[in-house]
Amino acid sequence: MTSEAPSEVPHVTSGTPLRLMGDDGGSPDPQRIRLDEDGQLAVLRQMMLSRAVDQRAVSLQRQGRFGTLSTVTGQEASVTASAMALERGRDWLVPQYRELPGMMYHGYPLEHFFLYFMGNMAGAGVPDEARVLPIQIALAAQIPHAVGLAWGRQLQGHDEVVIVYFGDGASSEGDFHEACNLAGILGAPVIFFLQDNGWAISTPRRMQSAAASFADRAPGYGIAGAVVDGNDALAVHAVTAEAVDRARAGDGPTLIESKTYRLGPHNTADDPTRYVDDAEREEWEARDPIARLQRHLAASGAWDDDLAAEVERDNEAEIERALGVAFETPSPTVDQIFDHVYAADSVRLARQRASLSGGDR
Amino acid sequence: MTSEAPSEVPHVTSGTPLRLMGDDGGSPDPQRIRLDEDGQLAVLRQMMLSRAVDQRAVSLQRQGRFGTLSTVTGQEASVTASAMALERGRDWLVPQYRELPGMMYHGYPLEHFFLYFMGNMAGAGVPDEARVLPIQIALAAQIPHAVGLAWGRQLQGHDEVVIVYFGDGASSEGDFHEACNLAGILGAPVIFFLQDNGWAISTPRRMQSAAASFADRAPGYGIAGAVVDGNDALAVHAVTAEAVDRARAGDGPTLIESKTYRLGPHNTADDPTRYVDDAEREEWEARDPIARLQRHLAASGAWDDDLAAEVERDNEAEIERALGVAFETPSPTVDQIFDHVYAADSVRLARQRASLSGGDR
Amino acid sequence: MSTMTMIEAIRATLHAEMRRDDRVTVLGQDVGQLGGVFRATADLRDEFGSSRVVDMPLAEAVIAGSALGLAASGMVPVAEIQFLGFTHQGFHQIASQVARYRYRSRGRYPLQLTIRTPFGGGVRTPELHSDALEAQFVQSPGLKVVMPATAYDAKGLLAEAIRDPDPVLFCEPLRGYRMVKGEVPDEDYTVGFGRARTARQGSDVTIVAWSAAVQMALGAADELARQGIDATVLDLRTLVPLDVEGLAEAVAATGRCVVVHEAPLSAGFGAEVVATLQDECFYDLEAPVARVTAPDTPYPLAGIEDQYLPSVQRVVDATIRTVNQV
Amino acid sequence: MSTMTMIEAIRATLHAEMRRDDRVTVLGQDVGQLGGVFRATADLRDEFGSSRVVDMPLAEAVIAGSALGLAASGMVPVAEIQFLGFTHQGFHQIASQVARYRYRSRGRYPLQLTIRTPFGGGVRTPELHSDALEAQFVQSPGLKVVMPATAYDAKGLLAEAIRDPDPVLFCEPLRGYRMVKGEVPDEDYTVGFGRARTARQGSDVTIVAWSAAVQMALGAADELARQGIDATVLDLRTLVPLDVEGLAEAVAATGRCVVVHEAPLSAGFGAEVVATLQDECFYDLEAPVARVTAPDTPYPLAGIEDQYLPSVQRVVDATIRTVNQV
Numbered sequence A, B: 001m002t003s004e005a006p007s008e009v010p011h012v013t014s015g016t017p018l019r020l021m022g023d024d025g026g027s028p029d030p031q032r033i034r035l036d037e038d039g040q041l042a043v044l045r046q047m048m049l050s051r052a053v054d055q056r057a058v059s060l061q062r063q064g065r066f067g068t069l070s071t072v073t074g075q076e077a078s079v080t081a082s083a084m085a086l087e088r089g090r091d092w093l094v095p096q097y098r099e100l101p102g103m104m105y106h107g108y109p110l111e112h113f114f115l116y117f118m119g120n121m122a123g124a125g126v127p128d129e130a131r132v133l134p135i136q137i138a139l140a141a142q143i144p145h146a147v148g149l150a151w152g153r154q155l156q157g158h159d160e161v162v163i164v165y166f167g168d169g170a171s172s173e174g175d176f177h178e179a180c181n182l183a184g185i186l187g188a189p190v191i192f193f194l195q196d197n198g199w200a201i202s203t204p205r206r207m208q209s210a211a212a213s214f215a216d217r218a219p220g221y222g223i224a225g226a227v228v229d230g231n232d233a234l235a236v237h238a239v240t241a242e243a244v245d246r247a248r249a250g251d252g253p254t255l256i257e258s259k260t261y262r263l264g265p266h267n268t269a270d271d272p273t274r275y276v277d278d279a280e281r282e283e284w285e286a287r288d289p290i291a292r293l294q295r296h297l298a299a300s301g302a303w304d305d306d307l308a309a310e311v312e313r314d315n316e317a318e319i320e321r322a323l324g325v326a327f328e329t330p331s332p333t334v335d336q337i338f339d340h341v342y343a344a345d346s347v348r349l350a351r352q353r354a355s356l357s358g359g360d361r
Numbered sequence C, D: 001m002s003t004m005t006m007i008e009a010i011r012a013t014l015h016a017e018m019r020r021d022d023r024v025t026v027l028g029q030d031v032g033q034l035g036g037v038f039r040a041t042a043d044l045r046d047e048f049g050s051s052r053v054v055d056m057p058l059a060e061a062v063i064a065g066s067a068l069g070l071a072a073s074g075m076v077p078v079a080e081i082q083f084l085g086f087t088h089q090g091f092h093q094i095a096s097q098v099a100r101y102r103y104r105s106r107g108r109y110p111l112q113l114t115i116r117t118p119f120g121g122g123v124r125t126p127e128l129h130s131d132a133l134e135a136q137f138v139q140s141p142g143l144k145v146v147m148p149a150t151a152y153d154a155k156g157l158l159a160e161a162i163r164d165p166d167p168v169l170f171c172e173p174l175r176g177y178r179m180v181k182g183e184v185p186d187e188d189y190t191v192g193f194g195r196a197r198t199a200r201q202g203s204d205v206t207i208v209a210w211s212a213a214v215q216m217a218l219g220a221a222d223e224l225a226r227q228g229i230d231a232t233v234l235d236l237r238t239l240v241p242l243d244v245e246g247l248a249e250a251v252a253a254t255g256r257c258v259v260v261h262e263a264p265l266s267a268g269f270g271a272e273v274v275a276t277l278q279d280e281c282f283y284d285l286e287a288p289v290a291r292v293t294a295p296d297t298p299y300p301l302a303g304i305e306d307q308y309l310p311s312v313q314r315v316v317d318a319t320i321r322t323v324n325q326v
């Protein structure tokens, strides 16, 4: 499998970002849409849930109940529509830290997210049935993991696809390069989903790379590349679904550049007024991906205020449920420090556990 | 300088490798040749010196007088003609470990090379007037250094160019990516000279990357790229000289892929019969870069057996001289272990030095 | 003389050093426009421009590696790695390259280069942001490892680091950034490396610490004083070079010692302190040197970090045990 | 039972483990067609094919990082990093990622993963090939650090490492590859982690070592015996987990101890040995534990490495001093 580099690579265009939702509610290329109306509504619901979670989480953070966290606000189409192009329970999602709606779709429980940001390691766990790797804090470190995962599942005879998320900033790390290059050699079934949200904390896209497009890096690894309007849920879904097909068919990896925008601060400790100018933010607010999909669905009568109110109620209920679980979960005890370091404690670790647990501070 | 990514980048073709020496002695594109006959002879002499050094060094290694070393054999045009496209005493050379003729051209003494491979740290030193960084053993680690050097010299107002060498193997390291990307952002006057010699120890080019060409990576960093026949001294020189012009003019970095071939083992500890087949080796032996430049010069009468004999005599004399210096240099003493760790010894280090020097073993 | 927090002292020193020497160049993620995620480099760009205060792409290895090249070119880089945990992304450049470049070039390319990086727990940062990894760098000869604990030392040691002809890893305690305040002379001064500081003089026992743990040791000493135990607190200030003699004297004077650090126990720098003492003043030691450290586990999430980290109480308890040992 | 060199024992074990468990996959630079630069993986590809014995591109971080992913996928990767010095290129993946993945996923993704890597001096390798960096990995909880010294242990510990549910850094002494020979049972066995081995039983002093230094310690013990000093040689075998009790017992029995390692002195694992002993058997120690190590400098070029490294003679001298100390 590794002995021959693939000879022909389907180079997806890396020019203008693909758009499938016109400003008027129509589509410039309706044939390419891969989501029916129900599918579109499902994506929209998940995007709205994500936005509602963001709002609640930020307010809980301000009250001091949550630690520092990063919202998805502005990037909901990019994250959600891509993750939903993969098959839940079959395919795998490898996150950075800004992909909550995608992780949730693939089975990571919302209460875990809350617990994680309450500083409880219980939130770091991923249920057995969810094909999701843990949240990643060290940028780009997850990209090699995703390649190994895709490779390993393929070696075991499964036809599963792995999608790995990372930012414009993370794409400058050596791990990005090493992982894309290996995936190209192996022809591994992995999708590199690069979210260019304009910023890496205060560093603007133009200072992150002189490349005209990040997708221009694909030929350097012999893999397919694509650029998509990351605020167009239908386009994101279509491009990702095409990459899934390619990967599933054994045609190897794709690097997708999703052009989107981080509408809030980098995280709750950040003050973007120090570096973002209002005009830029307003321009992108006008392209809010949720409002855009809502308009698209409303144009065909599939979306209206009643439905909106219903979805909002459902989302509130889900958030209350998950918060309930999170707040009822006991605070971490000293055992949390020691559990899962190794399969079993060494003599030394057992002593340290006993010492810290025994009030022998 | 760092606040704006360059908007227009001159993309040199990354298709067919440039050749400027035809098989018949003529040139497919004589206008592009930048070396006059004297220049070509100078390059040839340096290439022949390199080959002669290789042969002597390998025989001294076999006698146990030198440690493990890597020869340049087969890559003389690639290394020499590129290094000689830069201005000695003005520009800078950052080597990996297979660039002796280039380092020598820029002032690294042959006797240092011998000393280094005799295991004497005295050989690691670079004379003050030589604009050469130390030999690099950790692959690709030198690439970021070169970018910093180019950037720093530019910040200080000098219009100097830096060339950094590395192999097809090293190009898989994260350092390559991070360095090219930074150089693109800065528009630094640096030339990334990638020698694709077919192998990284036993790993063939096709298993190093699925990229059709390494130069295809240039657009992903917003920098210029070029591919050259690395066994064609005139083409290597021309492509590098063009990159020097570009860098000197403030037009930023170039990634040059030089397609050449390692005619010997990876190093004196390697046995390539385990992985290279005879046909491949013979094919490349027929393209020996030294014979090729000799034929080219002979066609115009600028090269003949007498001149060859003279050059060989000169080379022998130079090798004898340098070997004489190396063998007369005292063996390293314990102070070599401690000198240059810091500007001055700490209390602890001074004690350790005294202890090891004092026979207090 | 002004009262400053540590972060203020660091900021002021960066300004002063950039004014003093125009080769000094600051580079790192978010150091320019934003002025650093902790605002250590605030206003530098306005004063010195974007070619001397450089926002770097998100790539630690090339931050360290290009700083090496800058230093070789004749500049004096002061690089910031956003958190010590992310030095791992550039570990080869720092530990194998920067540390050895003077050595590998026989002195041709000394590196006047500083890498500043915050670290340490207690402030509820996300995963991988709090790790105390200093001991890993001590096993990289050629590098100096500096750990200020006070605002005064932050200024004096940072000025020394920037002017020192050797590469320095300068670790700043996150916990101290805003919590540690002190008198800082306005005029220029430096604090030399390799000289431990007696933060408190006592006669019964010596508590050895560095960085944020010094505050903890002082807190413990106050509590111990109330219980009739008079402790010396010795702040090592630099781990490389180590003040072998100052350390040995301070401990020989009391005969008993406790060493405190935030890193896990095994192979933490505390082990080196014990080993050094054992070698230098074996016959003066009346009890084993106690180590108060984090356990041998990864740094946990914030909800349990207070139990993970050494605390004033744990230092007090260990010190009492040490003093009572016969 | 056969007489084997260490490299033969390692090769045989890789063959056996790949036969035993078809999830075992070997990956690394030059491990396939060439069979490894030291031929540790020779003939594996012929037997198991190129999908289980994989030549990797020249990129250590993705060797370690994709091994993590392979393990998460259900495979059992045995990755080779060509030399321990080049683990630095993938340090973040090994020390921050591999070590913590079980922890960070609350046990969902344990990593049955081994990283094999040769290291150590005395065989005239180029720069950066000989460095003894083991202590840097001890400060990475979650990882086990294994250092075989004999052919028997190389087999038993490697089999244990591959079968162990936790990630293991398995360091192979270059000097031992062909020089250390011993009896190796043909049948399957493992050597459990965390149990030091008494390589020689003596009554006057205990010499503690691991990896290639064990041979040196045994050589010293022979010489010491001629001089009437009877030394125990204790081979730690694994640094993580550390056999705290075995170490303490072996040293308490003689009251005197010398620890030997190839890494530089400061913050080397020898410091942890001293600190542990000091804590476990302070009152049994009749003299300070001596450390015989490399000095605090980078590893020099080969022409001077014999003076740089600890030697039998230096161990003998230090032991005599330790024994004579009153």
Ligand SMILES: Cc1ncc(C[n+]2csc(CCOP(=O)(O)OP(=O)(O)O)c2C)c(N)n1
Binding pocket: A098, A137, A138, A139, A140, A166, A167, A168, A169, A170, A171, A197, A199, A200, A201, A262, A266, C029, C058, C082, C086, C089
């Ligand atoms: C290896 C590493 N370096 C630095 C950081 C600190 N850091 C956290 S987020 C961030 C910016 C990330 O930007 P990007 O990758 O574009 O992702 P985004 O936050 O925009 O989604 C930085 C520098 C980190 N977490 N990991």
Ligand SMILES: Cc1ncc(C[n+]2csc(CCOP(=O)(O)OP(=O)(O)O)c2C)c(N)n1
Binding pocket: B098, B137, B138, B139, B140, B166, B167, B168, B169, B170, B171, B197, B199, B200, B201, B262, B266, D029, D058, D082, D086, D089
């Ligand atoms: C970071 C690092 N990893 C591994 C090695 C071991 N090694 C030495 S040379 C080599 C192959 C280098 O191939 P390439 O970069 O193509 O250069 P070439 O030898 O062909 O000139 C390897 C793997 C090393 N020196 N540095």
Ligand SMILES: [Mg+2]
Binding pocket: A167, A168, A169, A195, A196, A197, A198, A199, A200, A201
């Ligand atoms: Mg971003």
Ligand SMILES: [Mg+2]
Binding pocket: B167, B168, B169, B195, B196, B197, B198, B199, B200, B201
């Ligand atoms: Mg090569």
